[in-house]
Amino acid sequence: MIPHAPGVPDVPAPEWSKNPSVVALGGGHGLSASLSALRLMSDRLTAVVTVADDGGSSGRLRDELGVLPPGDLRMALAALCDDSEWGRTWSAMLQHRFSSSGELDNHAMGNLLIVALWELLGDEVEGLDWVGRLLGARGRVLPMASVPLVVEADVRHPASPAEPEPALETVVGQSRVAVTEGRIEQLRLLPADPPASPEAVQAVLDADWVVLGPGSWYSSVLVHLLVPALADALHATKARRCVTLNLSAENGETAGLTAVDHLEALHKHAPGLRIDAVLADPSAVEDVAALEAAAASMGARVIMRQVRRGDDTAKHDGLRLAAAYRDVFEGVYGDV
Incomplete structure (x- = not known):
C-alpha cells in the first residue's frame, strides 16, 4: 500500500514500483549520491543536471x-x-x-x-x-537547460556592530552562492526564461517518481524549479515526487538552516508544487513533529531512515539510501 498525506486513503502499490521510471534532479556530490543508490534498484533512470x-x-x-x-x-x-x-x-x-x-x-x-x-x-x-x-x-x-546559466541570489546578512541594520546583497555565480554567508531570501537564474532541455521535460512527464535532492540546496536543487518549462513539467507530471533532505546544513548557503527550513525554501520557490514523500535521516532532523507538519502542508509524508555512512561522516551510504528509496517507492512508511 502507498499511504498519502493524513486523511487521504492509501492505494495499492502499482506494478512499476519494482522497476520504476525515476528522474533525479540536482548536481554535484548530492546527485551522485542519489544516483549511486537509484541505479541499484532501477534500470529506468534519468539524471537531470544543473x-x-x-x-x-x-x-x-x-x-x-x-x-x-x-x-x-x-x-x-x-x-x-x-x-x-x-x-x-x-x-x-x-x-x-x-x-x-x-x-x-x-x-x-x-x-x-x-x-x-x-x-x-x-x-x-x-x-x-x-x-x-x-x-x-x-x-x-x-x-536541465539548453544554455549555460548564471545563478543569482539575494542574501540577507545579519546585523553587526559595524552594520547595525541587516544588509541585503546580490550574489552572482553558482560558485559564490554556494559559499555565501547569510540567509538566502530569493534565488534567480540568468537568463530569467532559459530554454529547458526538451528531453529533460519529457523525462519528467513520463516518470513514475521524481527525486529532488540531496545536494547544495539553492545552487544545485532549487535551481531546477526556476527553469519555466521544467517547472511546468514538475507540476503537471503524474509522477510522485520525493524530496531527499541533506544529512547536515552545509557551510555556506545553508549554514544554520534546519530540515524544516529546507522544505520552506523549496515551497517559497515553488509554492504550488505537491510533494508526496520527504526522506530524512533521523540524525539530521531537529524537530520531527515540525518536519511532519511542514511536509503535510505540501501534501507529503515523512519517511525516516538511517542513510548516513557508518563512519559518521555527512555522506550517504549507497546501499542504505537504495533501501530507503525502495521503501518510499513501495509505500513502506513505518519507522525502521
Whole structure:
C-alpha cells in the first residue's frame, strides 16, 4: 500500500514500483549520491543536471569555449557506472584530474571527453548519450537547460556592530552562492526564461517518481524549479515526487538552516508544487513533529531512515539510501 498525506486513503502499490521510471534532479556530490543508490534498484533512470557551474575546470571550459559546464554532468555519468571492473575503471577515468604547471592543471578528463564529443557531434544530449554508452551507464544524463546559466541570489546578512541594520546583497555565480554567508531570501537564474532541455521535460512527464535532492540546496536543487518549462513539467507530471533532505546544513548557503527550513525554501520557490514523500535521516532532523507538519502542508509524508555512512561522516551510504528509496517507492512508511 502507498499511504498519502493524513486523511487521504492509501492505494495499492502499482506494478512499476519494482522497476520504476525515476528522474533525479540536482548536481554535484548530492546527485551522485542519489544516483549511486537509484541505479541499484532501477534500470529506468534519468539524471537531470544543473548547468550553472562557473568554477574550476567546468568554468574554464565554459568561458573559453562557450559550452555548457560539463562538471556536474560528468559526475552524474560517473555515478551511473556499475560496480564492475569496467564501470569502476571508466568512472575513475572520468573523475581523473591532471596536475601540471600548464593549462591542463586541474582539468577533469571527463570534462574534456564530453566537450570533445559536443564539438564533434554538435548536440549536447547526443554527446552525453555517447559517453553513457561508452561507460555502460545504468541510465541517462541530461542537462536541465539548453544554455549555460548564471545563478543569482539575494542574501540577507545579519546585523553587526559595524552594520547595525541587516544588509541585503546580490550574489552572482553558482560558485559564490554556494559559499555565501547569510540567509538566502530569493534565488534567480540568468537568463530569467532559459530554454529547458526538451528531453529533460519529457523525462519528467513520463516518470513514475521524481527525486529532488540531496545536494547544495539553492545552487544545485532549487535551481531546477526556476527553469519555466521544467517547472511546468514538475507540476503537471503524474509522477510522485520525493524530496531527499541533506544529512547536515552545509557551510555556506545553508549554514544554520534546519530540515524544516529546507522544505520552506523549496515551497517559497515553488509554492504550488505537491510533494508526496520527504526522506530524512533521523540524525539530521531537529524537530520531527515540525518536519511532519511542514511536509503535510505540501501534501507529503515523512519517511525516516538511517542513510548516513557508518563512519559518521555527512555522506550517504549507497546501499542504505537504495533501501530507503525502495521503501518510499513501495509505500513502506513505518519507522525502521
